[in-house]
Amino acid sequence: SQKIEQNSEALNIQEGKTATLTCNYTNYSPAYLQWYRQDPGRGPVFLLLIRENEKEKRKERLKVTFDTTLKQSLFHITASQPADSATYLCALDFSGGGADGLTFGKGTHLIIQP
């Protein structure tokens, strides 16, 4: 069956450093992969989408890479700030087209320490 794996243990990073989060998936070749941010008690917020033919995508301090051979995406936050502390979710559409629901990973809880 298809799976998304994220390190769900908390990741502690010093303010100003780069945080790198990993998403691995199995048994699928997705056309794209998405990253969302979730704060406690709130809904996920879309951050970035990267397609299978894109190696890297950037948005301000965020960078996502997508290696379809390794079946892995890396999510980087540069110059991290305490306000970046949240849970970051990787999401895939395993159905392949149409108005399809997303399968989310468990998320990585990121803590940026001042």
Add this chain to the structure above:
Amino acid sequence: EPEVTQTPSHQVTQMGQEVILRCVPISNHLYFYWYRQILGQKVEFLVSFYNNEISEKSEIFDDQFSVERPDGSNFTLKIRSTKLEDSAMYFCASSDNRGGETQYFGPGTRLLVL
């Protein structure tokens, strides 16, 4: 900026009762979704809806669940006879993209079944 809204924010109900959770998706969006998140667990897809019909549903979305778009703005999730295990945060999402891309989530309804 347009937002997905959900009502109520909290709902407490007795086991066996029917509940209706309401959502107002972003106005020009065509694809609508319901997800749930049991406390401490990952976000799980329930159902997607497009062109006034269900596009896809997960195995969680059994006969106890139904969705409706009763008018041009609302999108509802009904749970016919609630069980204790239905206690969760329920998120509505909408998108103007095919294939589940870039979904905008509402703030959620916290459902507690006693």
